[in-house]
Amino acid sequence: MKSNFLRFFAIAMVVSILGVPLFAHHGNAAYDTENRITVKGTVTQWFWANPHCVLQFDAKDDSGQVVHWGAETENPTTMTHTGWTKTSFKPGDEVTVTMITVKNGKPIGRIAEVVLPNGQKLAGRVIPQLPAYNPEDPAKQ
């Protein structure tokens, strides 16, 4: 029972935490912006390029299978302003990634934060989403 309990948490690598949605300039239509997950995994590739950088990493899902994630940031120019570089990651790095994910269930995300092996935290480009306009109550907009 105890092991099942721990296993539940061990394999529940998805931790949903309500947060302020992201709004990156390449669109949010594919994303569930209301929820974030945190995943611990091993870097396989760091794509430092336009239009967006992509961190690829492997992490185990709730059945113990390795899932290959792709998580995007903004472009290198923007990320450089907050301390990201072409050498921020290398294959084999153990990282903890907090992100929003796509609605279709694919292992695709947009990064809110990454914790590096040395504990350093890199913040994703996070811009609060504008509230939806409510024509019934324009005074509150």
Added chain:
Amino acid sequence: MLKHFVATGLVLVVCVLSPRTSQAAPQSGPAKDQKATKAAAPAPEDHDGWGRPVTAAPKSQKPLPAPRHDLSGTWDPGDGGIGQLGSKAMPEDGRPEHRLPYTPAGQEALSQNKPSNTIRSVLPTETNDPVVTCDPQGMPREDLYEMRATQIVQTPLKILIMYTFGKIWRVVWTDGRELPKDPEPRWYGYSVGKWVDDYTLVVETIGLDDRTWIDRAGRPHSDELRVVERYHRVDRDHLDLTVTIDDPKMYTKPWVALDNLRFDLQPPDFDVREMICSPSEFAEYNKLIGNPASEKGHK
């Protein structure tokens, strides 16, 4: 195997039990550790294109006077130049005050343009934004989307404006010539500039290729578009840009797309980063993110 699960589980239990934090604060890890890390971690260091640290100018210094008839320098609008929801002064966010005065033709043209952002956002594979195929942004979109550190070089006859995004440059003639009559359309059109006072240059641009969008939101334009840019040097270190759109085919009246967007002067040795739309890089991004993110289905 079980050991692995237990170890991972403990990490995740800590994540679950950690207090919810604000947007600016980290969301995982024990609160005590967060505090310690926050206190110890230096602020992220920004670098220019040469890899040299960029230091912010002191805030309290007294403004220095602007030189007369001189816009030269490297100017950075910060986040104000990104325009992710369309032109900064009129973003397409659904608010009625940001609704543009479309003609029927303008409304129809707008409906054909499918942006991957704004309230009309479509999936990455469904957009027809010309920029995703690395077409030139053209004018005025160069001013309204992804406008970043911008270099302005003056000569006696012309002004060169060199943009970060796409490593694009354009010429503004200041030799007194008139705009051409019935010009062949170009991505960046034909621009002339006139000083209207010691610190304000007004640039008019016509002859623009109507394949481009006005902004990220897919606002359309025709071959009758006339763009007016007003560059006002506020003091030595600050420049404001206002952009007005006049296209009678698409809009019933002119509208302001940028309203005094503020630029900060960068040090003279500031090296601008390279930011280029590479078709091969874009294809790789679509393979990794854009295409799988657009696949239909639901978990």
